[in-house]
Amino acid sequence: MHSSTAKLISRRHHSIALLASSFRLGKMVMEIMEPNTCIRGCCTSESIPLHLSSSSFTLLSPIARGSESVVYEAILDGRRVAAKKPILSTSDDLDKFHRHLQLLCNLDHPGVSKLLAAHAKPPNYMFFFEFCESGTLAEKLHVEEWSPSIDQVLIITLQLAKALQYLHNNGIVHRDVKPANVLLDEELSPYLADFGLAEYKKDLREVNLHNWRSSGKPTGGFHKKNMVGTLIYMAPEILRKEMYTEKSDIYSFGILINELLTGVVPYTDLRAEAQAHTVLEMNYTEQQLTAAIVSSGLRPALAETGLHVPKSLLSLIQNCWEDDPSKRPSLDDLVLELESLWEQERERQQGHFPETTSVSRSDKDGDAIKSKGDYKDTINWSSQGECMSKKWSLSTAPDLKLWSSSTDESSRYAPVISYGSFATCGRRESMEDTHFLMPHMCNEENIHLFGIFDGHRGAEAADFSAQVLPGLIQSLSSTSAGEALSQAFVSTDLAFRHELDSHRQSKRVSQKDWHPGCTAIASLLVDNKLFVANVGDSRAILCRAGHSLALSKAHLATCIEERNRVIKEGGRIEWLVDTWRVAPAGLQVTRSIGDDDLKPAVTAEPEISETILSADDEFLVMASDGLWDVVNDEDVIGIIRDTVKEPWMCSKRLATEAAARGSGDNITVIVVFLRPVSTAERIY
Ligand SMILES: Nc1ncnc2c1ncn2[C@@H]1O[C@H](COP(=O)(O)OP(=O)(O)OP(=O)(O)O)[C@@H](O)[C@H]1O
Ligand SMILES: [Mn+2]
Ligand SMILES: [Mn+2]
Numbered sequence: 001m002h003s004s005t006a007k008l009i010s011r012r013h014h015s016i017a018l019l020a021s022s023f024r025l026g027k028m029v030m031e032i033m034e035p036n037t038c039i040r041g042c043c044t045s046e047s048i049p050l051h052l053s054s055s056s057f058t059l060l061s062p063i064a065r066g067s068e069s070v071v072y073e074a075i076l077d078g079r080r081v082a083a084k085k086p087i088l089s090t091s092d093d094l095d096k097f098h099r100h101l102q103l104l105c106n107l108d109h110p111g112v113s114k115l116l117a118a119h120a121k122p123p124n125y126m127f128f129f130e131f132c133e134s135g136t137l138a139e140k141l142h143v144e145e146w147s148p149s150i151d152q153v154l155i156i157t158l159q160l161a162k163a164l165q166y167l168h169n170n171g172i173v174h175r176d177v178k179p180a181n182v183l184l185d186e187e188l189s190p191y192l193a194d195f196g197l198a199e200y201k202k203d204l205r206e207v208n209l210h211n212w213r214s215s216g217k218p219t220g221g222f223h224k225k226n227m228v229g230t231l232i233y234m235a236p237e238i239l240r241k242e243m244y245t246e247k248s249d250i251y252s253f254g255i256l257i258n259e260l261l262t263g264v265v266p267y268t269d270l271r272a273e274a275q276a277h278t279v280l281e282m283n284y285t286e287q288q289l290t291a292a293i294v295s296s297g298l299r300p301a302l303a304e305t306g307l308h309v310p311k312s313l314l315s316l317i318q319n320c321w322e323d324d325p326s327k328r329p330s331l332d333d334l335v336l337e338l339e340s341l342w343e344q345e346r347e348r349q350q351g352h353f354p355e356t357t358s359v360s361r362s363d364k365d366g367d368a369i370k371s372k373g374d375y376k377d378t379i380n381w382s383s384q385g386e387c388m389s390k391k392w393s394l395s396t397a398p399d400l401k402l403w404s405s406s407t408d409e410s411s412r413y414a415p416v417i418s419y420g421s422f423a424t425c426g427r428r429e430s431m432e433d434t435h436f437l438m439p440h441m442c443n444e445e446n447i448h449l450f451g452i453f454d455g456h457r458g459a460e461a462a463d464f465s466a467q468v469l470p471g472l473i474q475s476l477s478s479t480s481a482g483e484a485l486s487q488a489f490v491s492t493d494l495a496f497r498h499e500l501d502s503h504r505q506s507k508r509v510s511q512k513d514w515h516p517g518c519t520a521i522a523s524l525l526v527d528n529k530l531f532v533a534n535v536g537d538s539r540a541i542l543c544r545a546g547h548s549l550a551l552s553k554a555h556l557a558t559c560i561e562e563r564n565r566v567i568k569e570g571g572r573i574e575w576l577v578d579t580w581r582v583a584p585a586g587l588q589v590t591r592s593i594g595d596d597d598l599k600p601a602v603t604a605e606p607e608i609s610e611t612i613l614s615a616d617d618e619f620l621v622m623a624s625d626g627l628w629d630v631v632n633d634e635d636v637i638g639i640i641r642d643t644v645k646e647p648w649m650c651s652k653r654l655a656t657e658a659a660a661r662g663s664g665d666n667i668t669v670i671v672v673f674l675r676p677v678s679t680a681e682r683i684y
Contacts (some may be wrong), residue, residue: 030049030056030076030077030116030117031049032047032049033049033051033053036048036049036050036051037050037120038050038051038098038101038118038120038121039120039121039122040098042098042102043098043101043102043105043118043120044105045105048104048105048115048116048117048118049117049118050101050105050117050118050119050120051118051119051120051121052076052117052119056076056077057074057075057076057077057081057083057119057128058074058075059072059073059074059083059085060072060073060074060075061073063082066194066196068086068087068196069084069085069086069087069196070084070085070087071083071084071085072085073131074128076116076117076128080131081116081128081129081130081131082128082129082130082131082132083126083127083128083129084126084127084128084129085124085125085126085127086100086125086127086196088125094125096196097120097125098120100127100195100196100198101118101120101127103172103195103198103200104118104127104195105118106170107167107195109162109163109166109167110159110163111159111160111162111163111166111190111191111192112163112166112167112191112192112193113129113130113132113183113191113192113193113194114129114130114191115127115128115129116128116129116130129193130191132183132184132185132191132193133184133185133186134183134184134185134186134188135183135184136179136180136181136182136183136184136193137156137179137180137182137183137184137190137256137260138178138179138180138182138273139273140179140184140188141179141259141260141263141271142179142263142265142271142272142273142276143272143273145263145271145272146263147263148260149308150308150309150310150345151345151349152188153257153260153261153313154313154338154341154342154345155189155342156182156188156190156260157257157260157338158335158338158339158342159189159190160182160190160192160253160256161253161331161334161335161338162335163190163191163192164177164192164249164253164331165331165332165334165335167192167198167249168246168249168330168331169331171200171201171202172198172199172200172201173198173199173201173204173244173245173246173248173249174192174195174197174198174249175197175198175199175244175248175249176194176196176197176198176230176233176252177192177233177249177252177253177256178230178233178252178255178256179256179259179260180194181193181194182256199244201245201246204243204244204245205243208243208244231286231289231290232255232265232266232267232280232289232300233251233252233255233256233266234248234251234252234293235247235248235251235252235325236251236293236294236323237325239290239293239294240294245325246330246331247325247326247328248325250320250325250328250329250330250331250334251320251321251322251325251328253320253334254316254317254318254319254320254321254328255299255300255320255321257313257316257317257320258300258302258303258317258321259300261303261309261313261317262300262301262303264276264300264301265277265280266300267280267283267284267289267298267300268280268283269301297323299321302314302317302318303317308345308348310341310344310345312337312341312646312648313341316329316334316337316338316341320334329644333644333649336649336652336653337644337646337648337649339652340420340422340648340649340652341648344648379503380463381459381460381461381463381464381499382434382463382464382466382467383467384464384467384499385463385464385465385466385467385468386467388467388468388471388495388499389467389468389470389471389472390471399477399478400441400442400444400447400474400477400526401444402477402478403447403477403480403481403484403526404446404447404526404527412527412528413528413613413614413615414446414527414528415525415528415613415617415674415675416674416675416676417439417448417525417672417673417674418647418672418673418676418677419437419439419448419450419647419670419671419672419673420646420647420648420649420650420651420670420671421435421437421450421647421648421651421668421669421670421671422648422651422652422654422655422668422669423435423655423666423667423668423669424655424659424666424667424668425666426626426658426659426663426664426665426666426667427659427663427664427665428664428665428666430459431459431666432454432455432456432458432459432462432518432666433452433453433454433455433462433624433626433666433667433668434452434453434455434459434462434463434465434466434518434668435450435451435452435453435466435668435670436449436450436451436466436467436469436470437450437670438450438451438470441470441474442474446525446526446527447524447525447526447527448524448525448672449470449473449522449523449524449525450522450523450622450670450672451466451469451470451520451521451522451523452520452521452538452622452623452624452668452670453465453466453469453518453519453520453538453593454518454519454536454537454538454624454625454626454666454668455516455517455518456516456517456518456519456587456589456592456595457514457515457516457517457585457595458514458516459516460496460500460516460594461496461516461517461518461592461593461594461595462518464492464495464496464499465492465496465518465520465593468492468495468496469488469489469492469520469522472487472488472491472492473485473488473522473524476488481524481526481529481531482531482533482608482610484524485522485524485531485533485606485608486533486605486606486608488522489520489522489533489535489593489604489605489606490604490605492520492593492604493592493593493594493599493604494604496593496594497594497596497599500516500594500596501596515585515594515595515596515597515598516594516595517587517592517593517594517595517598517602518536518592518593518594519534519535519536519537519538519555519589519591519592519593519624519625520533520534520535520536520538520592520593520604520606521533521534521535521536521538521539521540521552521622522534523540523551523620523622523672525613525672528612528613528614529610529611529612529613530542530551530610530611530612530613530620531608531609531610531611532551532552532608532609532611533606533607533608534552534553534555534606534607534608535555535589535591535592535593535603535604535605535606535607536554536555536589536591536592537554537555537556537588537589537625537628538552538554538622538623538624538625538628539551539552539554539622539623539625539628540552540620540621540622540623541620541621541633541636542611542617542619542620543617543618543619543620543621543637543640544616544617544618545616545618546618546637547637548633548634548636548637549611550633551609551611551620552607552609553607554625554628555589555590555591555607556580556588556589556590557573557579557580557581557582557587557588557589557590558579558580558588559590562590562591563580563590565590566582566590566601566602567601569600569601569603570600570601571598571601571602572584582598582601582602585597585598587602589602590602591603591604591605591606592604613674615675617674617675618673618674618675619640619647619650619671619672619673619674620670620671620672620674621636621640621654621669621670621671621672622669622670622672623654623667623668623669623670624665624666624667624668624669625665626655626658626663626665626666626667626668627654627655627658627663627667627668627669629658629663629665630658630661630662630663631654631657631658631661635657636654639653639654639657640653640654640671645673645677647671647672647673648671650671651669651670651671652669654669654671655667655668655669
C-alpha cells in the first residue's frame with residue numbers, strides 16, 4: 001500500500017505525481033477462464049476475469065441498496081471486496097449492464113474505483129470492486145460530519161479532477177458526479193465510482209433521444225428515484241432537458257468541491273444528511289428548486305474565504321457552476337489550476353519570508369554544491385541574505401509614500417493588480433533561478449515589487465539577491481523610486497561580494513574558480529508608474545492595447561553597445577565557442593550581480609525604464625531567458641490571451657510552452673495583470 005498522506009505532503013513538486021502512481025499496487029492474481037467474454041460476447045478484457053466459479057466468491061452482508069443495485073460486502077479469492085449486483089428487471093436493464101461492463105473493462109486509472117472481476121452470466125450478474133474502507137465522501141461529510149483541512153480538500157479535488165480528466169480524455173462522461181459516488185480508502189484517497197450512468201460522448205445524442213422516447217424525460221435514470229438528492233448536482237442544461245455534455249460533469253464537480261469545503265448539504269445550511277434532506281424537501285419542491293437553479297441562477301451558498309481557503313479556489317467553483325456550459329473550464333484547465341493551488345498551499349505552509357516566495361532548491365542542487373569539494377560546508381545563501389535584509393529593514397522606517405508623485409490624486413489612473421508566478425528547473429539538473437513577489441509592499445496599497453534572478457556558476461548569488469534586494473529597495477525610500485532601484489542593485493552586488501570574500505577568508509578557500517553570479521530584473525509599480533530595473537538577460541514586457549512593449553533590454557556580449565562598454569571598463573570580450581563572451585570566464589551576460597572576477601566591467605548598475613500606465617495596459621510579463629529563448633513577445637501575448645485569466649495559470653502555461661518548445665534552461669515567469677479581470681473573462 002502507499003505511504004501515508006503526511007509523507008506525501010512533505011514532498012513538494014513530485015507529490016502530485018506520487019499520489020497518482022502509488023495508489024494501489026496490490027494487484028490481484030486471479031485465474032482467467034478462457035474465453036474471457038460475457039455471455040453475449042460483447043465485453044472482453046485481458047486482465048479482468050468476466051466469469052467466476054461460484055466457489056471463488058462469497059457474498060456477506062449488503063452495504064447499500066442503491067437505486068439500481070444492491071452492494072454487498074463480499075470475499076473474492078480470499079480478499080474483501082464490494083460486490084455490486086444490479087437490479088435487472090427489463091431487457092433494457094440487461095443491455096445497460098453489458099454497456100456498463102464494457103465501459104468498466106476499459107477503465108484503468110488510480111482515481112477510478114477499480115473493477116476486479118465481473119460475473120456476466122445468468123442468473124447472477126455482478127461487478128466486484130476493490131473495497132473502500134472509509135465509505136463514500138457523502139457519508140464522511142454528512143454522517144461523520146468530517147471537516148477536511150484545506151490540504152485534504154485540495155488533494156481530494158485534484159485526484160478527482162484527474163480521474164474525470166482521464167474519463168473526458170477517453171471520450172467518456174460520468175453523468176453522476178456527487179459525493180455519494182466518491183469512495184474513500186483507509187487513507188482517505190478518493191476514487192470516482194458508480195459508472196451506472198456513464199456514457200461515451202459519441203453515444204450521448206442517441207442516449208438522450210432514447211431516454212426521451214422511453215420515459216418522456218431526458219436521461220431516464222436520473223428521474224427515477226431520489227430525485228432531490230441527485231437534482232442538486234444536475235447542471236441547469238440538464239434540468240432544461242438539453243443535451244448532456246462533459247461540461248455538465250464540471251458543473252456537478254463544482255457543487256461537489258463547494259460541498260467539500262463547507263461540509264454542508266447543498267441548498268441547506270445543515271451538515272447532517274438525514275435532517276438536511278428533510279429540510280431540502282421542505283424548503284423546495286423538486287419543481288421549485290429546478291426553476292430556481294435554471295431561471296434565477298440559484299446555487300448553493302459559496303464557501304467563505306476562511307483563514308486558508310484561497311480566493312482562487314472559490315472563483316474556480318463559481319466558474320464550474322456557470323449557467324452557460326461554454327464558460328465552464330475544461331478538466332485540463334481545472335487540473336492545471338488545482339495543481340498550482342496545491343503548490344501555493346505547499347509554499348505557504350513552508351513559511352517563506354512574509355509575502356516573498358523564492359524557489360527552493362532540488363536536492364540534486366545541494367549535491368552539486370557539495371561536489372565542489374573545497375566548499376563542503378557551504379553556507380545557506382538564502383538565509384544569509386534574509387538575515388541581512390531583516391537587519392536593514394529594522395534600522396530604517398521606510399516611507400514608501402515618498403515615491404508617489406503628489407500631483408492631482410483624483411485624476412490619476414490606478415491599475416488594479418493580480419499576480420502569479422511559476423518556476424521550473426526544466427531539463428536542468430539544478431535550479432539556479434529565484435524570484436520574489438512583494439505586492440502591497442510595506443502595506444502600501446499601490447506599491448508592488450516583483451523580481452527574478454537567474455544564477456550562473458552556482459545558485460548562491462541568485463539565492464542571496466532574492467532575499468536582499470527587496471529589503472534594500474524598501475530601505476531606500478527617501479530617494480526617488482528609480483534611484484532606489486539603482487542603488488539597491490549596486491548595494492546587493494557589493495553585499496554579496498563582501499559576504500563571498502569573508503566566507504572565503506574564514507574558510508581559507510582559494511578565490512580560484514568560484515565566482516557565482518546572477519542576472520536580476522525588478523519591476524516596481526508605484527501608483528500608475530512602472531519602473532523596471534535590469535542587469536543581464538531576463539526581460540520584462542508590457543501588453544499595451546494588445547501589443548508588446550519591451551520594458552527592458554538584455555545585456556549580452558552580442559550587443560555592440562555592451563561590448564564597447566565592457567572593453568572601455570577594462571574587460572575583455574572574445575568569440576568563444578559560438579558567440580561573443582566576456583573572457584576569461586566565458587560569460588554571455590555583460591551585467592550581473594556577483595561575478596567578482598569580472599568586476600567592474602560586468603557591472604551591477606541596472607538600466608531602468610519608467611512607464612506611465614493607462615487603461616490600455618493589460619499585463620506585465622517578467623521571465624528569465626529560459627522563456628525568451630524559445631517564445632517571442634507576440635507568442636507570449638497570444639498564449640496569455642488563450643489562457644484562463646488567472647496569473648498563476650498564465651505563468652505556468654508560458655513555462656510549460658517554453659519547456660515544450662525545447663528550452664533547455666531553468667524557466668521562471670511572473671505575470672501581473674494590471675486591470676481587473678472579470679469572472680466572465682477569466683475563462684475563455
Ligand atoms: N468499492 C466499494 N467499497 C465500499 N463501498 C462501496 C463500494 N462500491 C459501492 N459501495 C457502497 O454502495 C453504495 C452504492 O454503490 P453505487 O453508487 O455504485 O450503486 P448505485 O446503485 O448506482 O447507487 P446510486 O445510483 O443510488 O448512487 C455506495 O454509495 C457505497 O456506499
Ligand atoms: Mn451511487
Ligand atoms: Mn448509480
